[in-house]
Amino acid sequence: MDRLLISKAVEEVRDGPFIRVNLLSVAEVDAYELRRLARRFKKLDIDGSGSLSVEEFMSLPELQQNPLVQRVIDIFDEDGNGEVDFREFIQGISQFSVKGDKNVKLKFAFRIYDIDRDGFISNGELFQVLKMMVGNNLKDSQLQQIVDKTILFHDKDGDGRISFQEFCDVSVRGCFV
Structure with a gap:
């Protein structure tokens, strides 16, 4: 195990943009889990660059x-440099924790x-993500109909896009699409 990598990650999380509270509240990992994730990260980091x-x-x-793996990586990659460092990895993985906050x-x-x-899901964005999921199983015209109906049904303020609040409201009621 690389103790330096772990202590560096802890310091980055503690002193990074999300301040001290995130190691426990956002990262939702204990010391054992952090060590386990550090080993996993090190194993995945084939070129030894310190990022994935x-x-x-x-x-x-x-x-x-x-x-959706590319979308997940894009979300983990907070600084947008095309790679995921250990701090981003820990913060990203922690979002899947059972202990994690629903919000x-x-x-x-x-x-x-x-x-x-x-901060909004546009018609085009919804189409792109659904296209990633369904591939060529639907014609683009069929998929666009689903997208249009979804936006129409869930866009409560009529601005042609889905806000985070509208998305949350849908999540409480059931399936988004």
């Missing part, structure tokens, strides 16, 4: 068939669809 590329992420068999999970799910990070 898309290719290194894709070495995980469970992600190879996931159509954090909703924000993560919302960000899957909010590609341009403007």
